[in-house]
Amino acid sequence: MLFAPLRPLIDALDKTTTDTARATVREELASALTTRVRTMVRMRFATRMFVSSTMEDTVQECLLAVWKGLPLLESKEEAALAVWLSKIVRNKVADVFRRGPVPTAATTAFARRLSELTSPSRRAAKSETMARVLEHVHELNERQREVIELAFFDGLCTAEIGTVLDISRPAAAMSLRRALIDLQAKCTSLDDPR
Structure with a gap:
């Protein structure tokens, strides 16, 4: 699993009775959600070769939507939570790109990842x-880009990708396989300049 499970924190938030314990659990959940959403948004901006000042605004919009919808989330499964979170991020990022041109910059989104x-x-x-x-x-x-984002940036399995894209699990697996084959072909074509 790409990200730490969120469901135990959500369940703990529901079961906690004291205000101080509830605040502690809420802080842990906020931190986990922020890390996960920020990574998902950053990766989506990077695949479109954009790094924008609106990226952090998009993260905040996503987090607001998540906190607003969290009490309404009915499913108790981690997979359903991952799909729901992925849909929110996908829609908010798509809204940013629909609004108009986003400033282009070098792909420095991975500088933090490489710092270790x-x-x-x-x-x-x-x-x-x-x-x-x-x-x-x-x-x-x-x-293909969407399938790659869902699998590797959001950490969804093929069944969850199928749910997000409204296709069967085998169709999602085949889409992912084809996307990876095409991506590998593109990556190796530059390594072998014949």
Whole structure:
């Protein structure tokens, strides 16, 4: 699983009776949600080769929608929560791109991810590889990019991807497989300049 489960924190929030314990659980849940949503939004901006000042605003919009809808969430399953969260992020990010042009910038969204690497040369190599992969993800068609985002940025399994895209699990698995084959072909075509 890409992210830590949120359901135990939500259940603890429902079961906690004292105000101080409830505040502590609420802080833990807010931190987990913020980390997860920020990563999901950042990755979606990066695959479109955009880094924008509106990215943090988009994260905040997503978090507001999540907190507003959390009490209404009926399912007790982690998978349903992941699908619901993914839909919110997808819709909010799509709204940003529908509003008009978003400032283009270099793909520096992964600088924080690479900071844990110790060697500067290794960090530079990883950064270059990440930038190339993101560029190729950007070149995929919309459906393939969406499947890649759901699988690797949101951490959804093929059944959950099928639920989000309103297709069967086998169709979601096939879409993901085709997207990965196309992405691999794009990535290897630059490595082998014949």
